[in-house]
Amino acid sequence: MSNRLNGEPTIGEMLAARGITRRQFLKMCGVVAVALAIPAGELGRFADAVAAAARPRVVWLEFQDCTGDSESFLRAAQQADPLQSGVTDPSLTSLLLDVLSVEYHETLMVPSGAYATKSRDDVVRNYAGQYICVVEGSIPTAANGVYCTVGGESALNILKQVASKAQATLAVGTCAAYGGLPGAQPNPTGAAGVKDAVPGLQNLVNLPGCPHNVVNLVATIVYFVAKNQLPSRDASGRPQFAYGTLIHARCERRRYHDDEKLVLAWGDQGHRQGWCLRAMGCHGPTTYSNCPVVKWNQGTGWPVQAGHGCLGCTSANFWDASSSLYNVVFHGNKTQNDCAVCHGSGGASSTSVPPTPKP
Amino acid sequence: MGKIFLPVVTTGGTSSPPPALQKIAIDPITRIEGHLRIEAKVENGVVTEAWSAATMFRGIEQILKGRDPRDAWAITQRLCGVCTTVHAIASVRAVEDALGVTVPDNARILRNLIEAVQYVQDHVIHFYHLHALDWVDIVSALAAEPAKASALQQSISTWGSNSTAYFQGIKTRLQNFVNSGQLGLFGNAYWGHPAYKLPPEGNLLAVAHYLEALDWQQQVIKLHAILGGKNPHLGTYLVGGMASPVDPSNSASITPTRIASMRSVAQQALDFVNRVYIPDLLLVASYYKDWASIGGGYGNFLSFGDFPTDNSGDPNRLWLPRGVIYNKNINSAPQPLDQNLIQEYITRSWYTYTGGDSVGIHPSQGQTTPNYNGPQPPYQYLNTDSKYSWLKAPRYNNQPMEVGPLARMLVAYAAGNARVRQLVGLVLSKLQVGPDALFSTLGRVAARGIETKLIAEQLDGWFSQLATNIQSNNLATHNSAKWNPSTWPPSATGWGTTEAPRGALGHWVSIKNGKIDNYQMVVATVWNGGPRDAAGQRGVWEQALIGTRVADATKPVEILRTIHSFDPCMACAVHLVDAENREVTRVQVEPM
Numbered sequence: 001m002s003n004r005l006n007g008e009p010t011i012g013e014m015l016a017a018r019g020i021t022r023r024q025f026l027k028m029c030g031v032v033a034v035a036l037a038i039p040a041g042e043l044g045r046f047a048d049a050v051a052a053a054a055r056p057r058v059v060w061l062e063f064q065d066c067t068g069d070s071e072s073f074l075r076a077a078q079q080a081d082p083l084q085s086g087v088t089d090p091s092l093t094s095l096l097l098d099v100l101s102v103e104y105h106e107t108l109m110v111p112s113g114a115y116a117t118k119s120r121d122d123v124v125r126n127y128a129g130q131y132i133c134v135v136e137g138s139i140p141t142a143a144n145g146v147y148c149t150v151g152g153e154s155a156l157n158i159l160k161q162v163a164s165k166a167q168a169t170l171a172v173g174t175c176a177a178y179g180g181l182p183g184a185q186p187n188p189t190g191a192a193g194v195k196d197a198v199p200g201l202q203n204l205v206n207l208p209g210c211p212h213n214v215v216n217l218v219a220t221i222v223y224f225v226a227k228n229q230l231p232s233r234d235a236s237g238r239p240q241f242a243y244g245t246l247i248h249a250r251c252e253r254r255r256y257h258d259d260e261k262l263v264l265a266w267g268d269q270g271h272r273q274g275w276c277l278r279a280m281g282c283h284g285p286t287t288y289s290n291c292p293v294v295k296w297n298q299g300t301g302w303p304v305q306a307g308h309g310c311l312g313c314t315s316a317n318f319w320d321a322s323s324s325l326y327n328v329v330f331h332g333n334k335t336q337n338d339c340a341v342c343h344g345s346g347g348a349s350s351t352s353v354p355p356t357p358k359p
Numbered sequence: 360m361g362k363i364f365l366p367v368v369t370t371g372g373t374s375s376p377p378p379a380l381q382k383i384a385i386d387p388i389t390r391i392e393g394h395l396r397i398e399a400k401v402e403n404g405v406v407t408e409a410w411s412a413a414t415m416f417r418g419i420e421q422i423l424k425g426r427d428p429r430d431a432w433a434i435t436q437r438l439c440g441v442c443t444t445v446h447a448i449a450s451v452r453a454v455e456d457a458l459g460v461t462v463p464d465n466a467r468i469l470r471n472l473i474e475a476v477q478y479v480q481d482h483v484i485h486f487y488h489l490h491a492l493d494w495v496d497i498v499s500a501l502a503a504e505p506a507k508a509s510a511l512q513q514s515i516s517t518w519g520s521n522s523t524a525y526f527q528g529i530k531t532r533l534q535n536f537v538n539s540g541q542l543g544l545f546g547n548a549y550w551g552h553p554a555y556k557l558p559p560e561g562n563l564l565a566v567a568h569y570l571e572a573l574d575w576q577q578q579v580i581k582l583h584a585i586l587g588g589k590n591p592h593l594g595t596y597l598v599g600g601m602a603s604p605v606d607p608s609n610s611a612s613i614t615p616t617r618i619a620s621m622r623s624v625a626q627q628a629l630d631f632v633n634r635v636y637i638p639d640l641l642l643v644a645s646y647y648k649d650w651a652s653i654g655g656g657y658g659n660f661l662s663f664g665d666f667p668t669d670n671s672g673d674p675n676r677l678w679l680p681r682g683v684i685y686n687k688n689i690n691s692a693p694q695p696l697d698q699n700l701i702q703e704y705i706t707r708s709w710y711t712y713t714g715g716d717s718v719g720i721h722p723s724q725g726q727t728t729p730n731y732n733g734p735q736p737p738y739q740y741l742n743t744d745s746k747y748s749w750l751k752a753p754r755y756n757n758q759p760m761e762v763g764p765l766a767r768m769l770v771a772y773a774a775g776n777a778r779v780r781q782l783v784g785l786v787l788s789k790l791q792v793g794p795d796a797l798f799s800t801l802g803r804v805a806a807r808g809i810e811t812k813l814i815a816e817q818l819d820g821w822f823s824q825l826a827t828n829i830q831s832n833n834l835a836t837h838n839s840a841k842w843n844p845s846t847w848p849p850s851a852t853g854w855g856t857t858e859a860p861r862g863a864l865g866h867w868v869s870i871k872n873g874k875i876d877n878y879q880m881v882v883a884t885v886w887n888g889g890p891r892d893a894a895g896q897r898g899v900w901e902q903a904l905i906g907t908r909v910a911d912a913t914k915p916v917e918i919l920r921t922i923h924s925f926d927p928c929m930a931c932a933v934h935l936v937d938a939e940n941r942e943v944t945r946v947q948v949e950p951m
Contacts, residue, residue: 009539017535055541064417066930067392068440068591074484075577075590101541106389107441110492110548112919113385119547140416146731148415150394151386154736181419181437188418188729211440211591266597266837272604274611296589300581303594307612308602311433311594319434324427 011225012051014098025051035219035294036231036241049226055098056225057131059123059162060105063148063155064182064191065137068211069173070107075297076214100221103131106150117151124165132221133166135159138175138182139197142190160198168203168230169194172217177206177237178316185320193316195237205230206237210313215294216242236316238288247284247310248330250292253277260332262341271307279341281326282309289314379403381912384740386414388922390489392441393929395888397922398743399904401912409897409904409918411888412741413749413929416709420727423878427844428454428870431878432596435866438880439930443591444477444583445859446866446880452855453866454598458847461670463835466600468825469586469613471666471678473593474857475814475821476582479628481860482764482811483579483636485926487565487572490804493920494643495565496555497545501537503563505530511560516638520571529567549914556646565643568635579628582621586613600837605829618826622819629815640808641789644801651792654800654921656903658687659758660766661696661886663865665858666817678817679767679858680774683755687798689773696755698854698865703881704752704892707745709733717893719754722867723852725879752889752898753881761899762862762886763925765806769797778816782809800903803924844873859883861926884928900925 009017015025029047038046062070102108104120111119123131137155140147145154163169171194174180182191195204207216220239223231231239248254256262257276264270264279278285287310295302304310311325312318322329331339379402386396394415400408419438423431431454435446448470455462462470505526512521536542549555557565580590586603587593595602606612644650664674664681674681674696682693702719705712711730712718720726732746741747754760771779786805787794796802828834841847852869862883869877889898897905900922909917 008541014535014539018532055539057541062394064415065393066437066440068437068443071440071443071591074573075580101543103541103543103546105544106387106394107392108488109389109544110497111546112387112389115547115549115914116387116389143731145736146733147417147729148394149736149738150414152384152396152734152736152738157736181422181434182417184422186421188421189416191417210437265839266600266602266842267604267835267839272606272609272612272834274609295584297581297584298577300584301588302584303588306584306586306588306593306595306603308588308594308597319422325430325433326427 008054010051011053011055011099014055015051018098020098029222032219032222035215035290036223046226050222053225055101056221057123057127058100058102058105058134059120059131059166060102060134060136061159061162062106063135063137063139063150063159063176064189065173065175067107067136069136069176070105072211072214073217076218113151120162124162128165129167131166132224133163133169134217135163135169135171135176135194136173138179138191138193140182140189141192141197142188147189156197159194163194163198163201166203168205168224169201170217170220171195171204171206171208171237172212174208174210174313174316174318177208180210181319184317203230204237205233205239207242208236208238208314208316209289210311213242213291213294213296216290234288238314242290243288243314245288245290247287247289247291247304250290251284251304252292253304257332264341277304277307277309278330278332279328280309281324281328283312283315283318283321283329284310285330287312287315382740383912383915385915385918388919388927390492390919390923391927391929392439393927395922395927395929396741397900397904397918398741399915399918401909404909404912406904406907406909406918409901410741410743410747411750411890411898411900412747413888415929416729416749418727418729420725420878420880423875425874427873428457428868428875429598429842429844431866431868431875432598433594435880436592436596438882439928440591441481441930442477442859442861442928444473444587444593445857445864447593447596448474448857449855449864449866449880450868451596451598452857453853453868454855454870455853456672456855457851457853457868457870458598458841460599460838460841461672462600462838464670464833465605465825465828465836466838467667467670468821468828469601469603469836472818472821472825473583473586474665475818476579476586476625476628478814478860479632479811479818480576480579482807483572483632484576485807485860486636486640486804487569489926490923491565491569491643492548493916493923494555494647495557495562495569496550496552497533497548497562497566498537498550499555499557499559500562500566501530501534501559503530503559505563508560508563511642512564515642516634518634518638520567526563526567529570530563533563533566549916552914552916553910554916557643561642561646565639568639571635572631575628575631578624582624585617585621597837599839599842600835602837604836605825605834607829607832613825613829615826615829618822618829622822625815625818625822629812629818632811632815637808637812640804641786644790644805647801648790648792650801650920651790651796651799653907653917654803654903654924655798656761656899657759658685658798659755659760660684660769661755661760661762661863662767662770663696663856663858663863664770665856680771680776682770682774683760684766684769684773685758689769689794689797691773692775693770693773700756701865701881702754702757703885704754705746706752706893707890708748708751709746710751719757719893722865722879722881723854723869725867725877727879748890750885750889750898752892753886754892754896757894759892759896759899759902760886762883763803763806764810764860764862765797765803766862767858768806768809778813779809782813800921800924807926847873850876861928862886882928884925887925888927888929900927
């Protein structure tokens with residue numbers, strides 16, 4: 001990404017023109033570096049590489065989506081004190097105007113209709129291999145694509161045109177990554193994630209979540225800009241830095257799990273004291289995500305902190321994983337047959353049969 | 360009947376006089392949620408016919424069948440990440456209605472608070488980030504004199520960011536951005552269009568607040584992360600109550616201390632509404648008063664009402680009242696709403712009904728069976744003589760009904776709500792227009808601002824109620840009597856309503872043997888954006904566009920102004936169509 005085009009200003013030059021100091025910029029990169037686990041000693045070099053890069057052009061496509069991932073993107077504020085919470089992001093306005101050049105985004109862009117389509121086509125035509133494609137929402141593959149058209153063209157054809165010439169494609173949210181809710185049974189529209197809709201697409205990163213967490217999107221883009229390569233990914237296409245660890249491993253309620261202190265009814269004393277939610281159907285023990293560490297809305301909270309179990313939304317097919325979101329998926333150090341929660345002493349689903357947790 | 364396509368170059372060059380009859384398609388309509396296409400017939404510069412088409416379908420009502428009704432809130436919340444939370448509320452209410460569950464007082468207050476915060480944040484985003492650029496010309500702002508912008512700001516508000524240096528900074532930043540040559544979201548827009556009326560300083564002020572509001576909304580919505588774990592898509596609803604515990608002292612719960620800090624965020628939110636949003640709205644409106652007589656539409660309004668003041672379930676105990684207004688009549692009390700009079704038509708929608716496509720069906724018996732007969736992509740125009748949208752066409756008493764902030768404020772006004780009457784009167788007098796001005800595109804913009812202020816003022820009272828409950832050791836947040844499916848009857852039906860920021864929202868559920876047997880949602884944007892019905896009556900947007908003067912049919916900013924005034928949300932419901940592309944807009948000439 002580092003080669004500037006046509007004398008356009010670099011990221012560093014845009015930020016400098018806005019009065020962002022090197023110290024502030026290092027701080028901004030520091031937050032991302034924390035998420036990416038970049039050693040402190042390498043921060044300066046990392047930041048220099050980001051500053052020297054051209055502002056990446058972004059084409060953000062929306063298909064069978066709910067705009068939740070765009071809304072998540074709009075929550076990328078500056079943390080007032082990143083040292084206190086351990087997390088921060090560049091401010092949205094910086095992202096929009098100074099760091100990224102978002103050329104096409106239907107929810108946010110000014111032009112409509114033919115003029116909007118022109119913005120998209122210009123990037124694909126003039127900057128082939130030099131832009132980032134972000135995809136939000138699943139792609140309906142049934143019935144020749146009539147379940148989602150934009151400007152009279154099918155979602156699948158638009159995706160093929162834009163992603164095939166992108167330098168990298170980022171599928172944000174579980175719908176774009178794996179089909180998500182539209183792809184849940186009986187999948188009436190043949191909804192698929194990017195990988196299945198365009199087989200063989202190179203340089204694809206999945207950032208699932210319902211929605212995805214903007215911290216992980218920013219970290220992925222900044223890493224790509226600085227290193228000119230994508231972060232390492234697991235078998236599901238997810239960056240290891242964000243999806244390499246079970247929620248359960250870093251959950252703030254973990255010690256209560258270890259002590260068998262379990263919430264057994266909503267609003268009971270254990271619930272008010274923040275005990276473990278696994279008897280209420282929490283999917284944290286089977287779900288890979290950095291939610292407990294980066295949290296949401298500038299590190300303000302996350303669902304388990306608020307009091308509800310994790311839905312498991314970063315896993316492919318999580319809507320179909322069990323017959324109820326409240327089924328117990330994890331029995332602690334017991335087997336299901338010996339599990340007191342599953343056999344009558346309270347919990348979310350004492351009458352239902354929970355499925356075997358996936359590894 | 361033959362159709363001839365004439366490509367018309369819309370960029371550069373001298374323009375020849377427009378043809379007397381043009382058919383245009385705007386697709387995608389941007390700055391909305393989702394995929395909307397509008398086709399319109401423009402005769403001698405006036406819209407004479409319009410078709411609203413949703414171009415995306417997911418089949419979520421089919422996906423819900425056979426699932427645990429306790430999961431439905433989490434699934435239906437994903438209908439929309441802009442109107443996050445609202446489907447969750449309607450869903451738990453529908454299931455609670457079916458099972459006969461009353462929620463504890465704290466759950467009622469928590470739901471009111473979460474929804475109210477959604478209104479305040481969402482309405483402000485709509486004004487600055489989705490709608491403003493139909494009225495504000497960013498390029499013109501480059502010509503502004505910072506000292507004059509400072510004087511203008513000080514003349515309309517006591518907001519602190521008002522110095523010449525501040526506006527010079529915004530202008531420099533904007534100039535740097537334009538000089539960079541990467542215009543991003545702001546490229547290819549209708550800048551310089553003759554319909555833009557604000558002076559350069561007004562435009563600069565709006566740009567400044569576009570940026571401030573981006574940061575502001577992120578702070579306000581932290582209240583959702585505290586109350587519900589995250590935004591979008593909060594994770595805290597339960598059939599029977601809420602999963603956020605309350606406690607006098609335990610920091611794993613919502614405590615009086617945390618409520619105190621949330622009250623301070625809510626106070627800052629109200630301050631921004633009072634000193635930035637409302638003054639900006641009045642400033643912009645004062646330059647566009649002609650829009651007080653454009654875009655009115657049918658004049659029928661419907662509100663389910665919302666924000667229960669107690670746990671009785673009595674519709675008369677809603678803080679924002681329920682009711683129906685016909686034919687702009689706000690001089691007598693609104694008609695009581697009878698949900699049995701709601702029907703959905705699919706005569707012109709890409710669905711089919713087992714009883715034939717010309718009947719209307721009540722949502723409790725609703726069917727969602729796709730039957731696409733439109734053109735295969737890529738296409739230029741839809742067949743608007745046949746089915747043409749993924750939205751159904753809901754009718755009340757066989758009448759099209761407008762829903763949303765204007766409907767709610769008019770129903771409250773007609774019902775005699777003193778604060779609403781006071782705020783409406785203030786806005787009308789500031790703009791020096793009469794009550795008729797409410798029935799318009801501008802009226803919708805004003806009603807949204809009035810509602811934001813009204814609700815932001817109310818937040819503190821709900822926080823106070825919650826704190827009082829906790830201090831008196833009333834800590835229940837969930838009624839678990841019907842949590843276990845073994846306690847349920849073999850079959851049950853229910854309905855739940857809310858007023859989403861965009862308007863009336865209803866869910867109807869039917870449960871059999873512990874599973875969802877049928878689930879239907881009638882959504883705000885379906886009321887407003889749906890197509891024609893069996894009788895050929897236009898949908899609400901379609902009607903509102905008729906008669907709109909369009910200066911340049913290849914740049915129909917006037918159509919966008921009215922469509923955006925409804926704040927479309929297509930994922931909840933459906934895209935405005937500019938059927939073409941590239942540098943040309945195809946103008947379809949039909950021999951008449």
